[in-house]
Amino acid sequence: MGGGNGAKSxxxxxxxxxEAGKEPKSxxxxxxxxxxxxCDICKQTFQSTAxxxxxxxxxxxxxxxxxxSTVFPKFVAA
Incomplete structure (x- = not known):
């Protein structure tokens, strides 16, 4: 029969x-x-994919x- 959980642990x-030595990826x-x-009025930001x-x-x-065009004057639809 199979091995116990000790080997897996x-x-x-x-x-x-x-993995403890590696930096966490963020x-x-x-x-x-x-x-x-x-937004030029309230300065809220949106991702470039919006x-x-x-x-x-x-x-x-x-x-x-x-x-x-007043709120987002630089926006160009892709």
């Missing part, structure tokens, strides 16, 4: 010991760098009465 301890810096679209409907929703909800 030992393997996991060894694997964790190897996406915070890359996510912050991706925030390239900015599409027109999302930005239009921001204009309608936060800056009603303002024109889209």
């Amino acid at each position: 030992q393997q996991k301890r060894e694997r964790n010991a190897k 996406q915070l810096k890359s996510n912050a760098a991706a925030q390239s679209i900015q 599409k027109l409907p999302l930005l239009q929703q921001h204009v309608d909800a936060r800056h009603s009465g303002k024109d889209f």
Whole structure:
């Protein structure tokens, strides 16, 4: 019959010991760098992959009465 959980536990301890020396990987810096679209009125940032409907929703909800090109003058639809 099969081995006990002792072997699995030992393997996991060894694997964790190897991984303990590595730095944790975080996406915070890359996510912050991706925030390239900015509202000129309230300065809220959006990721560079944001599409027109999302930005239009921001204009309608936060800056009603303002024109889209006034709020996001640098936005170019891809």
